[in-house]
Amino acid sequence: MRSTVLKSCLALALGFVLSAGTAELGYAQAAKGPSGLPLPRFVTLKAKRVNLRIGPGTDYAASWMYLKAGLPVEIIQEYDNWRQVRDADGTEGWVNQSLLSGARAAIAAPWMKGKGKSVFVNMRREAQPSATVTAKLEPGVTMTIGECNGDWCFGKTDGAEGWVAQSEIWGAYPGEAFK
Incomplete structure (x- = not known):
């Protein structure tokens, strides 16, 4: 003891x-x-x-x-x-x-979990805010990430893939870039 x-x-x-x-x-x-x-x-x-x-x-x-x-x-x-x-x-x-x-992996906006059903993280075809949305991720969804450019990260999850704003994930530091 x-x-x-x-x-x-x-x-x-x-x-x-x-x-x-x-x-x-x-x-x-x-x-x-x-x-x-x-x-x-x-x-x-x-x-x-x-x-x-x-x-x-x-x-x-x-x-x-x-x-x-x-x-x-x-x-x-x-x-x-x-x-x-x-x-x-x-x-x-x-x-x-x-x-x-x-x-590397990331979690979509874990700080927004439980904030309501209308809260989603947009996954986009290209790394820009005006690009087509390829998927809407619920907060807490885990994705693998292959690269980040400092503002956006390319991720894959359950058949969907695309770019997610780096500020909307936990798993990459603000401004961090890697391939």
């Missing part, structure tokens, strides 16, 4: 210390972690079942279990083979790096 309490306290202290360094960064990718990759950065869950732990190790309790591969998460810190991640709801915890993939 005492060692469990001690581990929990150490995990909270470690999380606080490590999080303090990323608080100054906001969402700008200005730092590199021990892996040499930028922090923060988006990745996806590789496995169907992923435990989110309260600390960086299997000795720490699981606080949550994700049951969907391909879900985007944001890596905010690294420690050994463990990554502290944040999901679209703001939940944070630790995941072993072997359960993460560099593939």
Whole structure:
């Protein structure tokens, strides 16, 4: 019992210390972690079942279990083979790096979930606001994204594909461009 309490306290202290360094960064990718990759950065869950732990190790309790591969998460810190991640709801915890993939995905406007049936994110044929709408995505829909140009991301979901405004997804930083 005492060692469990001690581990929990150490995990909270470690999380606080490590999080303090990323608080100054906001969402700008200005730092590199021990892996040499930028922090923060988006990745996806590789496995169907992923435990989110309260600390960086299997000795720490699981606080949550994700049951969907391909879900985007944001890596905010690294420690050994463990990554502290944040999901679209703001939940944070630790995941072993072997359960993460560099593939990119996004969630359509998760902050609009439950705001009403008339709220949709438009997927368009081209990366411009006047382009033809190819699909209307409900908030919370997950899509794979293959590229972003800083304003728009090209995504695919359930047979639909097209461009979505980067400001209407969670899974790519404002102004971030990649192919």
